Amino acid sequence: MKALCWQGTNSVSVENVPDPKILNPRDAIIKITSTAICGSDLHLYDGYIPTMQKGDILGHENMGEVVEVGSEVKNLKIGDRIVVPFTISCGSCFFCQKQLWSCCDNSNPNAWMAEKLYGHSPSGLFGYSHMLGGYAGGQAEYLRVPFADVGHVKIPEGMPDEKVLFLSDIFxxxxxxxxxxxxxxxxxxxxxxxxxxxxxxxxxxxxxxxxxxxxxxxxxxxxxxxxxxxxxxxxxxxxxxxxxxxxxxxxxxxxxxxxxxxxxxxxxxx
Missing domain, CATH: 3.40.50.720 (NAD(P)-binding Rossmann-like Domain)
Structure with missing residues (x-):
């Protein structure tokens, strides 16, 4: 698939990269139909955020059509249109139970990196450095969504992308x-x-x-x-x-x- 990749400070390019695959039973794969550029992407582009690596896929304001679901995802089916939030949240930890999704304890596999810089790790984030999980972003043709049964917004039939895309992050x-x-x-x-x-x-x-x-x-x-x-x-x-x-x-x-x-x-x- 084609994806927008970070190549270094003030440098991005569209590259051919491998399609995402289901890695865990709570994953889903969506075919991106709309994605937006966030002001936060400028932090990456301008080199303010550490632990970026050449080739990282950008994008955290994403929506699309579900094309594959993991075996434990019971509230999504192929063909559903969903908006995906910036934050990746497990739904069951202390913070998620209090609806403090951006503080999820379980979604950042590189929490130690963020703790070293910030003192405490937030949740994992799409397309936003390795200290925040190293997850691929959605400025691409397809996106793997971890914990896909948590946080998504299903879009009613007939509602255009531009009416709902901003539910991902900016709104x-x-x-x-x-x-x-x-x-x-x-x-x-x-x-x-x-x-x-x-x-x-x-x-x-x-x-x-x-x-x-x-x-x-x-x-x-x-x-x-x-x-x-x-x-x-x-x-x-x-x-x-x-x-x-x-x-x-x-x-x-x-x-x-x-x-x-x-x-x-x-x-x-x-």
């Missing part, structure tokens, strides 16, 4: 940020950044009860998209300064909660 990222704001009806929420996650954070804030959302950005096209999503906007480069403008817009009180959706590769912001 849950924005939604959880809004949840962490503990938004109450009538709240004003300020969001730094109006890229894809920031725009979804605007939508998430309104869905969770915010009355006003203020988007702070420096790129005019993104500010326009933020306004189209229902937010008021502040130009980050305005000479008055963001803090003063937020005070002016909220009667001196400031927003009730804030989200940072700027991203690790941003420059010139401090």
């Amino acid at each position: 849950p990222t924005a939604w959880m940020a809004a949840e962490n704001c503990q938004i109450e009806p009538g709240d004003t929420v300020a969001i730094w950044g109006a890229g894809p996650v920031g725009l979804l954070a605007i939508k998430s804030a309104y869905l969770q009860g915010a009355e006003r959302v203020i988007s702070i950005e420096s790129v005019e096209d993104r500010m326009r998209l933020a306004r189209e999503a229902g937010a008021e906007t502040i130009d980050f480069n305005d000479e008055k300064g963001v803090i003063e403008l937020l005070k002016e817009m909220t009667g001196g009180r400031g927003p009730d909660s804030c989200m940072d959706a700027v991203g690790m590769e941003a420059h010139g912001t401090s």
